[in-house]
Amino acid sequence: MVCMRQGCVLLSKTISFREVLHRKSMESSLRNESANVYVSTKAKSNTRPMRLMLFSSSICTNHCRGTRPIHNQAVYGRSRFYSTQSAEPLTSSAWQIGKYGGNQVLQMVETLKPTVSKPHDVLIKVYAASVNPIDVRTRGGYGAALLNKARRVKPGDEFPLTLGRDCSGVVVDVGKGVKDVAVDDEVWTSVNAVKAGCHAEYVVCGMEELSRKPKNLTHIEAASIPYVAITNWSAAYAVAKFRPQNALGKRALIFGGSGGIGTFGVQLLNAWGANVTVTCSENAFDLMYRLGAHHAVDYKSPNILQELLKHGKYDFILNAATEAVEDLAIKVIKEKAYAKYVTLITPFLNEIDKKGPLLGGLSSSLELFKKSRKFAGAGATFRWAFAQPNGFALKEVAKLAEDGKIKPAIDEVFDYQDLPLAFKKVENGHTRGKVVVNVAGESAKGFERGAPELFQ
Numbered sequence: 278m279v280c281m282r283q284g285c286v287l288l289s290k291t292i293s294f295r296e297v298l299h300r301k302s303m304e305s306s307l308r309n310e311s312a313n314v315y316v317s318t319k320a321k322s323n324t325r326p327m328r329l330m331l332f333s334s335s336i337c338t339n340h341c342r343g344t345r346p347i348h349n350q351a352v353y354g355r356s357r358f359y360s361t362q363s364a365e366p367l368t369s370s371a372w373q374i375g376k377y378g379g380n381q382v383l384q385m386v387e388t389l390k391p392t393v394s395k396p397h398d399v400l401i402k403v404y405a406a407s408v409n410p411i412d413v414r415t416r417g418g419y420g421a422a423l424l425n426k427a428r429r430v431k432p433g434d435e436f437p438l439t440l441g442r443d444c445s446g447v448v449v450d451v452g453k454g455v456k457d458v459a460v461d462d463e464v465w466t467s468v469n470a471v472k473a474g475c476h477a478e479y480v481v482c483g484m485e486e487l488s489r490k491p492k493n494l495t496h497i498e499a500a501s502i503p504y505v506a507i508t509n510w511s512a513a514y515a516v517a518k519f520r521p522q523n524a525l526g527k528r529a530l531i532f533g534g535s536g537g538i539g540t541f542g543v544q545l546l547n548a549w550g551a552n553v554t555v556t557c558s559e560n561a562f563d564l565m566y567r568l569g570a571h572h573a574v575d576y577k578s579p580n581i582l583q584e585l586l587k588h589g590k591y592d593f594i595l596n597a598a599t600e601a602v603e604d605l606a607i608k609v610i611k612e613k614a615y616a617k618y619v620t621l622i623t624p625f626l627n628e629i630d631k632k633g634p635l636l637g638g639l640s641s642s643l644e645l646f647k648k649s650r651k652f653a654g655a656g657a658t659f660r661w662a663f664a665q666p667n668g669f670a671l672k673e674v675a676k677l678a679e680d681g682k683i684k685p686a687i688d689e690v691f692d693y694q695d696l697p698l699a700f701k702k703v704e705n706g707h708t709r710g711k712v713v714v715n716v717a718g719e720s721a722k723g724f725e726r727g728a729p730e731l732f733q
């Protein structure tokens with residue numbers, strides 16, 4: 278692990294003394310020339326193998342506090358015991374942040390390649406990854422209070438952080454408990470926000486967070502899908518119980534059809550047999566119809582209520598736009614308890630960031646209660662939804678993609694070294710579909726500006 282401020286090396290692992298000597302020499306070649314590498318043993322006499330900590334130069338006291346182990350990065354872990362491959366320490370690059378802020382905090386660093394450290398871990402060579410609005414917000418500190426709780430670190434100790442919630446790539450190592458995928462398999466994943474992310478050459482995820490990628494998609498195409506797929510799945514399938522078994526002929530509405538969530542959601546609900554209406558800007562209508570929307574309504578239209586009601590009320594409404602649409606939603610949802618309004622725009626993490634887990638949790642629960650009552654008064658149900666890593670959902674979506682029912686909707690592809698430009702694009706809003714980063718240099722022909730057949 279390279280400390281971003283001091284360029285020091287910080288490692289935590291269970292290894293033998295012989296390995297220490299070997300790795301110490303490896304580390305010497307990695308570390309900043311001015312940094313000294315120390316070896317400290319923290320071993321109980323009856324513990325085999327010994328727990329050793331290699332740690333960095335004594336000058337790195339502010340940031341790393343001497344021997345602090347890395348919490349959010351698989352460094353060497355226990356690869357020797359769980360991995361099915363030999364785990365030689367190699368370097369790889371990652372985009373990391375050493376503090377929260379604007380785009381300037383993103384830095385590409387050379388760091389130790391992550392390794393498998395648990396029996397169910399899978400190490401993936403990332404070919405392409407996407408940038409989602411959540412990455413932009415996390416870069417600025419959004420959700421830090423709750424995520425640090427989950428990581429069990431004090432504020433500030435979470436750095437360096439690698440962002441990026443989803444990718445497509447190839448398996449290069451698996452833990453001994455991994456069953457469904459093997460080395461050389463092409464996979465896609467959306468990793469838990471607590472872990473190191475996908476804006477890197479390698480990422481480690483749990484076997485329950487991935488599936489094989491659709492065979493008919495390139496890595497660039499595939500990388501545009503996992504995070505928006507698991508979010509839509511969580512909202513529709515898990516929270517609203519709006520599923521292939523009951524969606525046929527039902528009416529669904531997506532507020533925010535033209536973004537990453539909406540361009541995937543319209544295809545998923547359409548594939549399940551629903552009649553899908555979306556709201557978006559007029560210049561996105563063609564795209565929405567190509568993706569399978571039955572009706573598109575301009576969200577800036579002064580007659581939006583009448584236009585939304587033109588074909589009747591809705592069984593399922595997904596809000597991927599703004600809290601402001603809630604008053605509209607309550608007027609167009611069916612007066613049935615099974616009719617669900619599910620919103621991805623929640624105050625939950627913001628409140629916890631501002632007020633702490635207890636007060637923030639309480640105030641957002643109160644908000645949830647109030648809105649639930651409001652929708653119950655209209656005869657419907659109000660719910661929040663969150664992205665949840667879900668290998669099962671990815672497997673189902675891969676089948677739909679292979680059947681041609683889900684297509685990647687890509688607005689723009691950026692080179693790996695231009696990742697900050699991809700963040701800027703997402704931050705500026707008005708994207709049509711997804712923004713993808715080409716990590717391994719796969720040909721992005723045809724995607725210089727979007728998926729050709731969708732963005733004519």
Ligand SMILES: NC(=O)c1ccc[n+]([C@@H]2O[C@H](COP(=O)([O-])OP(=O)(O)OC[C@H]3O[C@@H](n4cnc5c(N)ncnc54)[C@H](OP(=O)(O)O)[C@@H]3O)[C@@H](O)[C@H]2O)c1
Nearest residue numbers: 533535536537538556558576597598621662663664707708
């Ligand atoms: N709760 C969760 O776990 C979770 C997970 C994923 C995403 N989200 C949230 O869901 C939202 C959507 O995510 P995304 O990835 O789709 O974002 P995105 O790709 O940035 O999509 C933005 C799209 O929304 C459209 N839009 C903006 N205001 C609108 C409105 N009032 N009505 C209809 N469309 C509108 C924009 O179109 P124009 O250019 O025409 O304005 C743009 O195409 C974000 O706020 C994100 O943070 C939450």
